[in-house]
Amino acid sequence: QQQVKQSPQSLIVQKGGIPIINCAYENTAFDYFPWYQQFPGKGPALLIAIRPDVSEKKEGRFTISFNKSAKQFSLHIMDSQPGDSATYFCAASIRAAGNKLTFGGGTRVLVKP
Amino acid sequence: DTGVSQDPRHKITKRGQNVTFRCDPISEHNRLYWYRQTLGQGPEFLTYFQNEAQLEKSRLLSDRFSAERPKGSFSTLEIQRTEQGDSAMYLCASSPMAGSYGYTFGSGTRLTVV
Numbered sequence: 001q002q003q004v005k006q007s008p009q010s011l012i013v014q015k016g017g018i019p020i021i022n023c024a025y026e027n028t029a030f031d032y033f034p035w036y037q038q039f040p041g042k043g044p045a046l047l048i049a050i051r052p053d054v055s056e057k058k059e060g061r062f063t064i065s066f067n068k069s070a071k072q073f074s075l076h077i078m079d080s081q082p083g084d085s086a087t088y089f090c091a092a093s094i095r096a097a098g099n100k101l102t103f104g105g106g107t108r109v110l111v112k113p
Numbered sequence: 114d115t116g117v118s119q120d121p122r123h124k125i126t127k128r129g130q131n132v133t134f135r136c137d138p139i140s141e142h143n144r145l146y147w148y149r150q151t152l153g154q155g156p157e158f159l160t161y162f163q164n165e166a167q168l169e170k171s172r173l174l175s176d177r178f179s180a181e182r183p184k185g186s187f188s189t190l191e192i193q194r195t196e197q198g199d200s201a202m203y204l205c206a207s208s209p210m211a212g213s214y215g216y217t218f219g220s221g222t223r224l225t226v227v
Contacts (some may be wrong), residue, residue, distance in 0.1 A: 044218050089155050095214055106154065
């Protein structure tokens with residue numbers, strides 16, 4: 001199973017709120033889990049990534065939580081700003097198998113001022 | 114070298130025509146990937162190169178699609194006899210082979226087949 005399921009499809013929060021995006025995977029061979037941010041007309045940009053031997057990782061206002069037993073991981077955006085309004089994608093790969101990314105379906109986040 | 118460059122940014126073509134896209138990766142990156150993204154969806158893997166060798170092709174890559182990476186530098190993706198279903202954003206990405214596993218994506222080529 002190569003699928004990565006992402007939810008919700010869209011999210012609206014007020015400035016300062018904490019959007020939370022969830023992803024679930026089936027393939028236990030996945031060993032790299034990045035999150036990408038994409039603005040309209042642009043390619044995805046790597047935000048933050050985690051390996052399955054770590055349960056949480058923070059970079060600036062972005063935090064990944066990882067639950068290996070549940071095969072789920074999530075992105076939290078702390079103190080969200082209008083500039084964070086974008087589409088966010090989770091992904092997963094097997095590093096030794098070419099590191100080909102399997103993406104979730106994306107979440108459109110709108111942060112209202 | 115500021116990132117991954119893709120050319121053209123937009124391409125409109127008539128059904129049945131051939132199109133070719135170019136990708137210039139970050140110079141020290143050994144790996145180069147092609148993905149396709151349709152509206153409202155996540156990118157889907159098409160193929161990847163390690164240096165000049167094409168190591169894997171997705172089932173999404175029909176016989177009408179071909180990719181090359183001569184001399185392990187830039188890459189081209191050609192679509193022959195385009196169909197309306199080929200309309201999508203074609204994304205190129207590069208990464209180092211070892212160490213960091215993060216990709217750097219280009220801004221993509223938006224293909225519209227009319």
